[in-house]
Amino acid sequence: MQHDELIALADRHLWGHFSSIGSAVDRMRIVERGDGCYVWDTNGNQYLDGLAGLFVSQVGHGRVELAEAAGRQASQLAYFPIWTYAHPGAVELAARLASLAPGDLNRVFFTSGGSESVESAWKLARQYFRVIGQPERHKVISRHLSYHGTSMGALSITGLEVLREPFEPLVPGVSHAANTNRYRCKLCADCPGCTLGCADDIEQAILRAGPETVAAVFLEPVQNAGGCFVPPDGYFARVREICDRYGILLVSDEVICAFGRLGSMFGSERLDYLPDIITCAKGMTSGYAPLGAMIASDRIAEPFVGTDESFLHGFTFAGHPVSCAVALANLDIFEKEQLLDHVKANEGAFRSALEDLCDLPIVGEVRGMGYFYGIELVKDRGTRESFSEEEAESLLRDFLTNRLLDLGLICRADDRGEPVIQLSPPLVAGPEEFDRINQTLRKVLTEAQGRFSR
Ligand SMILES: Cc1ncc(COP(=O)(O)O)c(C=O)c1O
Structure with a gap:
């Protein structure tokens, strides 16, 4: 045409x-x-x-080896769900991502994209706390101006008023804390050096929400919306300490920052912190097929392992065989080149x-x-x-x-x-x-x- x-x-x-x-x-x-x-x-x-x-x-664009990987997989098995069943690509990719992810983040829950990964992480945090006997923990803290996606849960976590306002009322229980905009910092601009007031503002948000009701803090390694806010030195160490002090999960939303964007496989690795959950998508397949994932630590997965408790959540196209084959071939290129x-x-x-x-x-x-x-x-x-x-x-x-x-x-x-x-x-x-x-x-x-x- x-x-x-x-x-x-x-x-x-x-x-x-x-x-x-x-x-x-x-x-x-x-x-x-x-x-x-x-x-x-x-x-x-x-x-x-x-x-x-x-x-x-x-x-980059036009990589024939990724198109061929997609074609081969579609000819062999174009679709099968990972509800109840598995297929080799999902298994191999889960194991490969677990081997690349930091610490004990070994359990991979596939999605079809970033919003679904964020949505899944919030739902997992909520069900996890119910299962371990802390059902009152359901709230989330994220940062002003942050973008975490458009589905209702992910949008509620998003800190951009202009995107939230047309869809209110949103999912309740989210509060927003300072981001790491050092150029226009309102917290320590007058001090001789950074005081990590932005990390402490997360603690203040937790205290206002009621620490025993907060399930998770969602942060990007480098915050995209607002214009690539890089955290100050020591920021994530302080946030990790705050989350641990109140028994709250730290979710690293790496939909942009994973798969080499910051020069490391995961952004948390580059910034030297260990989250409880990583959400990712985009670069996992370099866009040759849609795919996302939530990668949870063994500790968070543990109550669901070998018990009657299943995470009551899933998507038809998550972990699509063609997407998994493409992701594996994409990771091969990362290694080879x-x-x-x-x-x-x-x-x-x-x-x-x-x-x-x-x-x-x-x-x-x-x-x-x-x-x-x-x-x-x-x-x-x-x-x-x-x-x-x-x-x-x-x-x-x-x-x-x-x-x-x-x-x-x-x-x-x-x-x-x-x-x-x-x-x-x-x-x-x-x-x-x-x-x-x-x-x-x-x-x-x-x-x-x-x-x-x-
Ligand atoms: C940090 C972050 N989280 C979540 C999302 C949502 O991802 P998607 O558009 O694949 O649903 C994005 C999208 O850009 C993002 O940058």
Whole structure:
């Protein structure tokens, strides 16, 4: 089908996610092909995929070995559930993930994606505490601005008012604590150094909720929404200590931060903490098939092992045979091409390519780690003055998003907090891609500051 015909049909029938229907259809890019770090649209334009799709395409696009793994599995056994039964791919992948996960996180519960993983973790925490005789523990603490997914449980954990408000009342029992935005820290900005007030704020939220009623704290290793908030040194050690003090589970939501995004297989490993549960998805298959997982520690699984107690929860497509085969082949590529080492060897160059832009007055801060970075944009670098809501809307939606696409760079211009540009390229990216990102951003941000900054 030709581009114009696709646009007309999309305009009439496609309900895009988090998109308004029928607006800016003429500017919609219909992406039809990918190879490595690049994708092409139906008009033949090439883009550098600086967001790995949506923090997904770790090994890059067009990997024939993953397509072949999917084809082989579909020919042999396209579908069978993991309710009551098992299939070899689910078993092998569970064992492989357990061997890669930190500590005693050995029990893998498959899902079809990130929201389902988060939903599953909250439900497991609730059932776990019922089974061990603490039924009053059902609440969750997460952080302001955090994104944990869209299903009702995951949305309730999400800390973004704008996403929550249309669906209220949400699942009760969630409170939000400070995030780790050091650039605009309200807790210790006036102190000589970080006091870990953001970790202590989690304790305050626990105390307000009633410690004996809290089941879990949900945190991303590096918080995506708001723009790649990296925790200060000692943050997770303090949070772990707080959770242990009150008998609360620590859930590491690694839907973005696992599978090499931070240069380690799991983000908690890079930041040196041991959660009770990891939620993950996205990069597990590099997007060649949908799959997610919740990985629980032996301690949390223990009351369900060899007893009549089953976790009363599941999804038809979770642990899909094709997805499991793809995930195994994806992990083979990680090993064969030493992708974690590649990220570690190149993350400094990536950071430098972005920090090079700090001479532009519109660039407030560059933050992140591994291949996961945010650039906060400000009206005035000296005073850190923010853009107004209307200015931010105009800067991001009317200008930056389209201008960057016109120049062939896919990244995320986001204002769920202050305006940020986020970059999360495929893990196979290297100096050539970093140069192109640098040059495109320099051009577009220079234009933007002429229009929007002081
Ligand atoms: C940290 C985190 N948790 C959960 C989700 C939800 O994942 P999904 O969109 O696969 O449901 C996301 C999605 O980006 C995420 O970033």
